[in-house]
Amino acid sequence: MEKPALYGGIPVREKPLSYGKQYIDEDDIRAVTEVLRGDFLTGGPYVAELERKLCKITGAKYAVAVSNGTAALHLAALAAGFGPGDEVIVSSITFAASSNCVLYCGATPVFADIRPDTCNIDPGQIEKLITPATKGVIAVDFTGQAVEQDEIRRICEEHNLVFIEDAAHAIGTKYKGRPVGSMADMTTFSFHPVKTVTSGEGGAITTNDEKLYRKLMRLRTHGITRNQSEMVHPTDAGWYNEQVELGFNYRITDIQAALLTSQLDKLDVFSARRAQIVKRYDRAFSEMPELVVQREIPESETTRHLYILRLNLEKLTCDRREFFDALHAENIYAQVHYLPVYWHSYYEKLGYEKGLCPCAEKFYGEVMSIPLFYAMTDNDAEDVICAVKKLIAYYRR
Numbered sequence: 506m507e508k509p510a511l512y513g514g515i516p517v518r519e520k521p522l523s524y525g526k527q528y529i530d531e532d533d534i535r536a537v538t539e540v541l542r543g544d545f546l547t548g549g550p551y552v553a554e555l556e557r558k559l560c561k562i563t564g565a566k567y568a569v570a571v572s573n574g575t576a577a578l579h580l581a582a583l584a585a586g587f588g589p590g591d592e593v594i595v596s597s598i599t600f601a602a603s604s605n606c607v608l609y610c611g612a613t614p615v616f617a618d619i620r621p622d623t624c625n626i627d628p629g630q631i632e633k634l635i636t637p638a639t640k641g642v643i644a645v646d647f648t649g650q651a652v653e654q655d656e657i658r659r660i661c662e663e664h665n666l667v668f669i670e671d672a673a674h675a676i677g678t679k680y681k682g683r684p685v686g687s688m689a690d691m692t693t694f695s696f697h698p699v700k701t702v703t704s705g706e707g708g709a710i711t712t713n714d715e716k717l718y719r720k721l722m723r724l725r726t727h728g729i730t731r732n733q734s735e736m737v738h739p740t741d742a743g744w745y746n747e748q749v750e751l752g753f754n755y756r757i758t759d760i761q762a763a764l765l766t767s768q769l770d771k772l773d774v775f776s777a778r779r780a781q782i783v784k785r786y787d788r789a790f791s792e793m794p795e796l797v798v799q800r801e802i803p804e805s806e807t808t809r810h811l812y813i814l815r816l817n818l819e820k821l822t823c824d825r826r827e828f829f830d831a832l833h834a835e836n837i838y839a840q841v842h843y844l845p846v847y848w849h850s851y852y853e854k855l856g857y858e859k860g861l862c863p864c865a866e867k868f869y870g871e872v873m874s875i876p877l878f879y880a881m882t883d884n885d886a887e888d889v890i891c892a893v894k895k896l897i898a899y900y901r902r
């Protein structure tokens with residue numbers, strides 16, 4: 506049997522392969538250069554063009570582009586009206602920003618467990634956590650797979666809750682043929698370089714509700730409006746604008762907007778390539794009882810952001826830590842998505858205790874995200890499969 510590189514064997518790859526990486530082509534560079542040669546670096550026409558494109562792709566009536574995905578979540582939580590005394594039910598397996606936005610508003614995140622097969626928030630758990638103080642649900646399309654929209658929608662309507670979908674992983678995904686971004690009350694996106702399309706830093710909120718849209722637009726720019734119908738002291742004086750509430754500067758620049766607009770032209774191509782790699786991984790790993798392949802609900806037509814390698818620890822002599830380190834020694838640089846949010850020491854200090862979400866906690870101990878990005882080659886994917894097979898053979902019980 507081949508010796509893992511961790512114990513002095515020869516690594517499967519010479520060059521490291523990371524779990525994610527952006528892809529920038531000459532069209533992207535041209536789009537950015539055009540802005541730099543023009544009149545507006547921010548506050549110009551490229552932001553509106555980006556928002557039109559986001560509406561087209563998501564099927565939403567309105568899109569508000571902002572400086573990053575966390576700002577998108579913050580504004581969505583504010584527009585939802587979350588405040589002190591309110592509870593908001595949040596996925597437990599997600600990036601901290603999904604629940605930090607609830608804290609920003611002075612409200613309380615309540616963590617819901619995941620479904621063990623899809624790894625998305627479990628609608629049955631949401632229902633169990635509802636109290637008279639519950640005001641909303643923030644559900645994350647983890648790895649890009651759509652959450653169970655119909656069930657969550659029904660629960661939210663029944664209990665009068667605002668449904669925010671954190672689709673940071675899921676631009677391009679469809680649920681029952683409808684694009685993510687057109688279904689929840691508000692859907693937020695992130696365009697950080699590890700995500701499927703990027704603007705360097707960037708984010709957006711989509712909605713079909715005009716009132717929410719107007720509020721999001723104001724909050725993006727300090728709470729200031731130029732729209733007379735929104736003013737307390739309306740006037741048609743050319744210079745006049747009025748701050749009617751407390752907002753922020755969460756604007757995206759035209760430089761970023763142009764880059765993202767160009768990236769979005771490639772979304773279908775990016776998505777198709779990711780699907781090919783996922784298929785290759787699924788085929789290789791579904792034959793191995795030492796691994797658990799993530800289940801996809803048939804309703805989700807997924808643009809996959811992450812590929813989760815999940816260990817069946819009962820059949821292995823190692824734990825996740827050792828497998829992760831051994832994979833790293835083979836020059837496959839995985840990452841772990843995610844620590845259950847309430848395990849972060851900050852949340853611990855707020856009083857959240859271990860044991861809240863057993864499925865999420867078990868999941869965390871078994872997983873790592875392996876390389877999945879547009880520019881990786883078939884050979885890269887084969888290296889990953891080869892390294893995983895080598896380690897499974899070594900650690901098999």
Ligand SMILES: *Cc1c(COP(=O)(O)O)cnc(C)c1O
Nearest residue numbers: 573574575600602673695696697
């Ligand atoms: C990336 C990400 C965010 C935050 O986006 P930023 O653009 O980095 O602020 C929020 N939620 C999830 C699930 C993410 O993956």
